Amino acid sequence: MVEEMIIDGSVLDGVGRVLFVHAHPDDETIATGALIAALAERGVAVAVLTATRGERGEVVPGSLPAGLDQQRLSAARENELAAALTELGAITHAFLGTPPARADAQPRRYHDSGMSWLREGLAGPAPDGGPLALTAADTAEVVADIGAMITTFAPDLLISYDAGGGYGHPDHVLLHHATIAAGRRAGVPVAEIVPAEAPDAESFAAPAQREALVRALSRHASQLTVDGTDIVHVGGQREPIRTTTLLRVIDRKRS
Template identity: 55%
Template sequence: MSLLDGRSSVLFVHAHPDDETISTGALIAEFVARGSTVTLLTCSRGERGEVVAGPLTALAGTAELAAERERELARATGILGISDRFWLGEAPARAHGLAARRYRDSGMVWIRPGLAGPAADAAEDALSVAPLAEVADDIAALITALQPALVISYDDGGGYGHPDHVRAHVATLAACAATGTPFAEVLEAPAADAEWFELPQHLTVVTDALRAHASQLTVHGAFIVHSGGQREAIGTSVGLRPHPFDDAPA
């Protein structure tokens, strides 16, 4: 049976606003089209991300940037058909008995084109340096509340190496192992142990959702132009690999 079949509810876990659309927008739209209830957990507000040159440039490095990216995420998730969305560290995505907290964007540096690594100046409250057990417990709290049939997040490389993506993978895997919930990781290329989906029918909705993230990217035809000038084709093809729990962190 396909990982897409018979999933009454699916939870996506992503590190920052726009990740849900760039890497899994077509997959989200496909689950919605099949009648699944899709929810989204976003781990940080992307506070340290660059801003596209233009009307929003002045938001870079300010507190207002986080608020703008919250609004952009709300617009994008509405377009994709996501039923509900949550912030990591805020109930119900917070372990019982703990006060609410905000996980900050850790930042990153480019090691080489297409591969990111940790920034040297991640704040103490950044996602990538927060205690892994705390992050995993917060994700597990949301899984327990929602009881999704499937949880989807990054692979162990975080897609392109961003430390927040890697932390989201590790913590989500641990949370799924603790709750006994099926977990699948997103792949950008076909693999022998994964399913590959071509979903061109969702190009329009993905493109519209991408346009909602106006502080982070610009849509030019069939391409995304990121704030740093990088260009990539709008993706409607994606892989999913079910992940066993035998190598999940304790």
């Protein structure tokens, strides 16, 4: 049961509204899907803010029609994301730069910055991110847009990446810093998603959410394949399906 996952004094104790800040469609499910489903089942109001449409993601062969341009790939990934969130039970979703996650009157579409592999398991910036990329944006603008979502949704807690972005993707790293800045400005506590070896991490296991998580992962068919207990990414990398999320508090709520 979800109640068994929430422990006294933890970052999730007594939380009624949680905003997850992620970079691309499928990140929310891979990194935090079980936690999202568990919180939603418990009656916590969950929102997911996605920064980009994952325009530069590779595509699993045969999952989408061949020759899709960036616009149609974006639309396909939006649909996959919506279907995955339905499986997880998240009640609210927004794209960064689009109301309610927009501080300016003119909407903005942040694009996937892309990445390049520096070594196995560690990504770095792509050589051709382009002027529309999330990482090319003024960080203050990104912070303000996250802040607009905070104002509208009024979360008790923000959850996003750690300083390394999980595996180094530049969009993840940028959102780590921007989410902290937006949380501090709004006085909302922030927790980061950390690896198993991280000190001071709180572990939230939600094995009862495995079936919902697998269904949600399967909705992201253009990006990954579920193979038994593993996720197989479009590039062939394998990782175990995670029903445990480790969080570390960056900022606790101010009085």
